[in-house]
Amino acid sequence: xxxxxxxxxxxxxxxxxxxxxxxxxxxxxxxxxxxxxxxxxxxxxxxxxxxxxxxxxxxxxxxxxxxxxxxxxxxxxxxxxxxxxxxxxxxxxxxxxxxxxxxxxxxxxxxxxxxxxxxxxxxxxxxxxxxxxxxxxxxxxxxxxxxxxxxxxxxxxxxxxxxxxxxxxxxxxxxxxxxxxxxxxxxxxxxxxxxxxxxxxxxxxxxxxxxxxxxxxxxxxxxxxxxxxxxxxxxxxxxxxxxxxxxxxxxxxxxxxxxxxxxxxxxxxxxxxxxxxxxxxxxxxxxxxxxxxxxxxx
Amino acid sequence: xxxxxxxxxxxxxxxxxxxxxxxxxxxxxxxxxxxxxxxxxxxxxxxxxxxxxxxxxxxxxxxxxxxxxxxxxxxxxxxxxxxxxxxxxxxxxxxxxxxxxxxxxxxxxxxxxxxxxxxxxxxxxxxxxxxxxxxxxxxxxxxxxxxxxxxxxxxxxxxxxxxxxxxxxxxxxxxxxxxxxxxxxxxxxxxxxxxxxxxxxxxxxxxxxxxxxxxxxxxxxxxxxxxxxxxxxxxxxxxxxxxxxxxxxxxxxxxxxxxxxxxxxxxxxxxxxxxxxxxxxxxxxxxxxxxxxxxxxx
Numbered sequence: 357x358x359x360x361x362x363x364x365x366x367x368x369x370x371x372x373x374x375x376x377x378x379x380x381x382x383x384x385x386x387x388x389x390x391x392x393x394x395x396x397x398x399x400x401x402x403x404x405x406x407x408x409x410x411x412x413x414x415x416x417x418x419x420x421x422x423x424x425x426x427x428x429x430x431x432x433x434x435x436x437x438x439x440x441x442x443x444x445x446x447x448x449x450x451x452x453x454x455x456x457x458x459x460x461x462x463x464x465x466x467x468x469x470x471x472x473x474x475x476x477x478x479x480x481x482x483x484x485x486x487x488x489x490x491x492x493x494x495x496x497x498x499x500x501x502x503x504x505x506x507x508x509x510x511x512x513x514x515x516x517x518x519x520x521x522x523x524x525x526x527x528x529x530x531x532x533x534x535x536x537x538x539x540x541x542x543x544x545x546x547x548x549x550x551x552x553x554x555x556x557x558x559x560x561x562x563x564x565x566x567x568x569x570x571x572x573x574x575x576x577x578x579x580x581x582x583x584x585x586x587x588x589x590x591x592x593x594x595x596x597x598x599x600x601x602x603x604x605x606x607x608x609x610x611x612x613x614x615x616x617x618x619x620x621x622x623x624x625x626x627x628x629x630x631x632x633x634x635x636x637x638x639x640x641x642x643x644x645x646x647x648x649x650x651x652x653x654x
Numbered sequence: 655x656x657x658x659x660x661x662x663x664x665x666x667x668x669x670x671x672x673x674x675x676x677x678x679x680x681x682x683x684x685x686x687x688x689x690x691x692x693x694x695x696x697x698x699x700x701x702x703x704x705x706x707x708x709x710x711x712x713x714x715x716x717x718x719x720x721x722x723x724x725x726x727x728x729x730x731x732x733x734x735x736x737x738x739x740x741x742x743x744x745x746x747x748x749x750x751x752x753x754x755x756x757x758x759x760x761x762x763x764x765x766x767x768x769x770x771x772x773x774x775x776x777x778x779x780x781x782x783x784x785x786x787x788x789x790x791x792x793x794x795x796x797x798x799x800x801x802x803x804x805x806x807x808x809x810x811x812x813x814x815x816x817x818x819x820x821x822x823x824x825x826x827x828x829x830x831x832x833x834x835x836x837x838x839x840x841x842x843x844x845x846x847x848x849x850x851x852x853x854x855x856x857x858x859x860x861x862x863x864x865x866x867x868x869x870x871x872x873x874x875x876x877x878x879x880x881x882x883x884x885x886x887x888x889x890x891x892x893x894x895x896x897x898x899x900x901x902x903x904x905x906x907x908x909x910x911x912x913x914x915x916x917x918x919x920x921x922x923x924x925x926x927x928x929x930x931x932x933x934x935x936x937x938x939x940x941x942x943x944x945x946x947x948x949x950x951x952x
Contacts, residue, residue: 507893595805
């Protein structure tokens, strides 16, 4: 008998729910608008219906939910994430468990993606994988031997707050000079607006850079430089076997990977040059639901 | 029957060799000048004699050697450490094994101390321990569940090269703004010389600061600030359960720990404030030989 599991990704804009078999293939999948503004009870009802629909007549062993932090994965509570406005201390695990009668596990979305990439994606086979998502924000997850290393308080992988430029720009609750403020999609868009005008999305900066716009090229070089500092710092503190880079900004991987690897090589000990493995994520947007389904298996 | 092991610390100035029982107690110990300038064969003969003397009539299961890097722990080779001048590609493990007929293991000295502190010292009982030694240089070791996490190429713990001040001062082969260049004993001494004159050792700067010298206080505050950035970056990337701080500079722990904890609290997510554990090493100068003796047991 095939063991089935369900993975849920609760995002600020969309909810995805998928039925996944024991080889990590998606059997059935649904996606709907989150409508977070209608409140947690409404959204949780929606998730329960979606779970029941993708489940169909299959036996489902566990449900895993990936959600943006902050959250408390031990208690199964969503705290007060910036992209689920009005949500505060929501015991989502308990609320869903009591309706579906299946064990539910919660962890942050970057950890879920890290787990999927490490077990079945670009990091497969490596002993230690540091996954970094470069998107609206920057997050990550550290996987050793196929298991998440969450850290003492669950903050392993929260590298968005890593300081890469002492005294640098500050945004939201992050440290001044935090990597997320300097190298995320939001950062590239902000710099594009300031220096180029009329920029609404990081991809427009990448497009201009590809056309030869030197200001756009400079913005991207800077973001890559900050990313390289973050990666070099991780090399000298934990030296993971492979770095897997995902997230929306990596759609422009062709403009990122080669210069990023060169920059990292400049910042690591000479004996390491050429041997730091930095690869793009392999599972695309599927990493979220697949990884969520793997959360209970640790 | 008690199992005995031998730990060796090969330093630039001294060699220490100790016979250690299975509860980590030192039974017998010897210390001699290294005289590295007399060449590897001379020093290795000396180590072999010291091993035989501390061994006496006991059965010894393994010998572990902690040595300053760079080295290749898999091959058991000391590469070309700056404080063993003239040594290059020395197969120390093989050279000692063939003379004593006991299995020998080699790793870097900071990893050995990390292992001792994690298993028997200030980190005992914690699931994950990040040990940082603040001395002439800055090094470290990452221990999970009592085992060293060496990283893919053995560079986990090499945090001396972590960038904490982009575009900051540069020394030797380290990155500009590396934490070792800004917060080590050498850094404090250098700043003392530049700003105070007549300073030959970091401890003199600490002594002046304790007497109320505001320039000395500023030098120490700056070093602590850089250390705090390094620790906060580790919190947001791996969130170890405890940070254990050793090394010569920690002799001034009373002037370091309280302001360091305050600085770290300013740089971590608000929900983590007050819960980051930073403690002084517990085994003092014994960590080296005890940790070296533990290297083969992993």
